[in-house]
Amino acid sequence: MGKVTGFLEIERLEQEHEPAAQRKTHFREFITPLNPKEAKQQAARCMDCGTPFCTFSCPLHNVAPDFNDRVYNEDWEAAYEILSATNNFPEFTSRVCPALCENGCVLNYTSKPMGVKSVERAIITHAWNQGWVKPQTPTQLNGKSVAIVGSGPAGLACAQQLARKGYSVTVFEKNSKAGGLLRFGIPDFKLDKAVIDRRIKQLEAEGVHFNFNTYVGKSELPKGVFSEAERTISPDEILRDFDAVVLAIGSEEPRDLPVKGRDRKGIHFAMEYLPLQNKINAEVEVKEPISAKGKKVLVIGGGDTGSDCLGTAIRQGAAEVLQIDLGAKPPVDYDKMTVWPLWPRILRTSTSHEEGGERDWAIMTKEFIHNKKGELTGVKAVRLNWVTDPVTQRPKPEEIEGSEFEIEADMAVLAMGFAHPNQSVIKDFDLDTDPRGNIRAKYEGEGCFKTSSPKVFAAGDCRRGQSLVVWALAEGRRCAEAVQAYFENNK
Ligand SMILES: Cc1cc2nc3c(=O)[nH]c(=O)nc-3n(C[C@H](O)[C@H](O)[C@H](O)COP(=O)(O)OP(=O)(O)OC[C@H]3O[C@@H](n4cnc5c(N)ncnc54)[C@H](O)[C@@H]3O)c2cc1C
Structure with a gap:
């Protein structure tokens, strides 16, 4: 001490x-x-x-x-x-x-x-x-090859751990650069991308080989999944060419809002909006940019992704930004004596919230409204009362009678989280899922991180569900240990 x-x-x-x-x-x-x-x-x-x-x-x-x-x-x-x-x-x-x-x-x-x-x-x-952060190259390779699909924090941590142990590691990534949501989701004002580039150079020096713009799978990508893939590799090919495969594909299928008017203009998923600004910052040409400049922006979803959209819209010069949430406003404070050391549900104000915009809670969007030219002009919404369900004892929303109202907006961003990983990749690899649609594999114990398919492992958001960078790193590291144990048990 x-x-x-x-x-x-x-x-x-x-x-x-x-x-x-x-x-x-x-x-x-x-x-x-x-x-x-x-x-x-x-x-x-x-x-x-x-x-x-x-x-x-x-x-x-x-x-x-x-x-x-x-x-x-x-x-x-x-x-x-x-x-x-x-x-x-x-x-x-x-x-x-x-x-x-x-x-x-x-x-x-x-x-x-x-x-x-x-x-x-x-x-x-x-x-x-x-200059203390140096590549740690293994003294010799062990002759085993591992394919890692996805270069988010889970894939990168797993790749680094395995490469340092002497495995030949190849990362397949559908986008043009490594980092997953660190690169294309999290805005530059929270994480400068040069910080990722520096690490990728270290991983390459440690022997990790990257294949960018390469989608692993056979089927079409679901709507709202960001992709810069220029080529496709089938799971069969990967399974044939590598001794083990780690899927670190994230949880990319966004939750949609299938109400009237959703199929018309002016409504974007967060992961259709945020990556474009990160690309513009990286001086990459964006053919169809989405800009909030001068617009009244409605961000639907009260979480971190929504807050990143708010901070981005403010920087782009939005006239107004309103972030709404379905849930009730969380308490500002809490009784530490009853909750500590667990993570409390309280009102969190991000640095983006300090910069402007408004927030409102317990609102359900019922319809997107468009004018005759097909432009978005706002939404119809209703206020909610959250009550405890007498049977399940869980909170449930009830619409407040007569509370219908309209919110003006000429751009809406859907930031309501991600339902589960891309189901088509899971189908292409013929894997079991849990009830939430994540890849089924245990976090602890014998056979942890192993999926229902021989020699296929899963780590990060695709196994855990939408989570945090720190959890993705923990999953990637532990998955690398599981891969190693698999090779040791199958000598
Ligand atoms: C906008 C936003 C902001 C966030 N902010 C924070 C934050 O501030 N702090 C925090 O802790 N967490 C934050 N998170 C959550 C965090 O980013 C994720 O939990 C974390 O990145 C998950 O890591 P991952 O490696 O499992 O997946 P991802 O980061 O999603 O990476 C998955 C990678 O796999 C690639 N891929 C997917 N399928 C294929 C395929 N078939 N073939 C080839 N490549 C494929 C994807 O292109 C992607 O690069 C945020 C999330 C979002 C969306």
């Missing part, structure tokens, strides 16, 4: 944010990492708890007390070794993770949590600056 009395004496430090009025004029990142002196101060607040709930709460089981201690003692190289022992890409998580570790921090019980995420960012920033 760095400083025994640190948690009593030192206030939590926040990373500096560029003011909202300024940052909403561009698409660049706007958070400045703590400098080494500030990080040391932050790390001094860690209590090195006997039972580290931060480690328990993090899907990667980060060893925060140990790296905090090393930062406090200014042994940055050791801090980097500890951090990277459980996390392949701390520069991703320290930018976009909701920090489950901080929620679980024992200090959070009575005060403000220790700033684990900002220390993590300071460590990895320092490590890159010092």
Whole structure:
């Protein structure tokens, strides 16, 4: 433990944010990492708890007390070794993770949590600056080949773990660049794509081979799935050419809103809208851009994806942005005594919400309205009352009589989450699914990550369902261990 009395004496430090009025004029990142002196101060607040709930709460089981201690003692190289022992890409998580570790921090019980995420960012920033992040090439290859389908965080973490163990790893990706939702979903103002490029170079140097613009499957892509595929490889070919296959295909089929007028103009899925702005930022030509400039934008869906759409629309110069949610407004506060260290359902305000726009809750969209020219002019909606179902004891919505109203909008973005992974790939590989349509495979125990098909594994959102980057990394790492165990058991 760095400083025994640190948690009593030192206030939590926040990373500096560029003011909202300024940052909403561009698409660049706007958070400045703590400098080494500030990080040391932050790390001094860690209590090195006997039972580290931060480690328990993090899907990667980060060893925060140990790296905090090393930062406090200014042994940055050791801090980097500890951090990277459980996390392949701390520069991703320290930018976009909701920090489950901080929620679980024992200090959070009575005060403000220790700033684990900002220390993590300071460590990895320092490590890159010092040139400590180097390719770790295996001493020899073991003669086994693994195909990984999908280059999101799950696929990348799995590829890196296996390549370092001596496997010949080939990643197949339908898009033009690696990163999955990190690249094409998450806006640049949250995650600069140069940060991904730097890691891909490291993976290539470690022997990972990437095949871009290559779709693995036989059937048509479902509506709303972003793709830049220029060629197709059939599952049979992959199964024939590789000793094992890992599917890390994400959960890409968006939830739709099949109400009257949905099939007409002005309504876009979030993953039809966000990737285009990321491409424009990368100076890639976009033939049919979708811009919110001067428009009244309605974002349907109250989650993180919706908040990213709101931040993007504001930067594009939208006249107004309204984000609505079907669910009731979550409580602003909660009773920590009853919930800690679990993740509470509370009202969360993202940096995008700080930049403008409005939010409203408990609203159901009933119809999209268009004018005679076929342009979207708004939606018909109704307000909801959430009640407890007497039989299931679960909350259920009831429409409030007479609450029908209209919302003006000339652009609507559907950000209501993703139902499940692309079912056509699952069918093409002939795999079992769980009741939610995800690929059936266990997370723990014997045979974990193995699907119903021999030598086919699944990891990330396609197995777990729509989740978080930190969970995708944890899945990718654990899946790599499962692949290794499979080869060891089948010698
Ligand atoms: C807009 C948005 C913002 C988000 N923001 C955050 C955030 O701030 N923090 C956070 O923790 N999480 C966030 N998430 C969730 C997070 O991005 C995902 O949980 C995570 O990326 C899942 O990783 P994955 O590797 O399982 O899948 P993905 O990242 O979806 O990657 C899957 C990859 O597989 C490829 N692929 C799919 N099928 C095929 C095929 N048949 N052939 C070849 N390639 C294929 C896809 O093109 C894609 O590149 C966000 C999600 C969205 C949509």
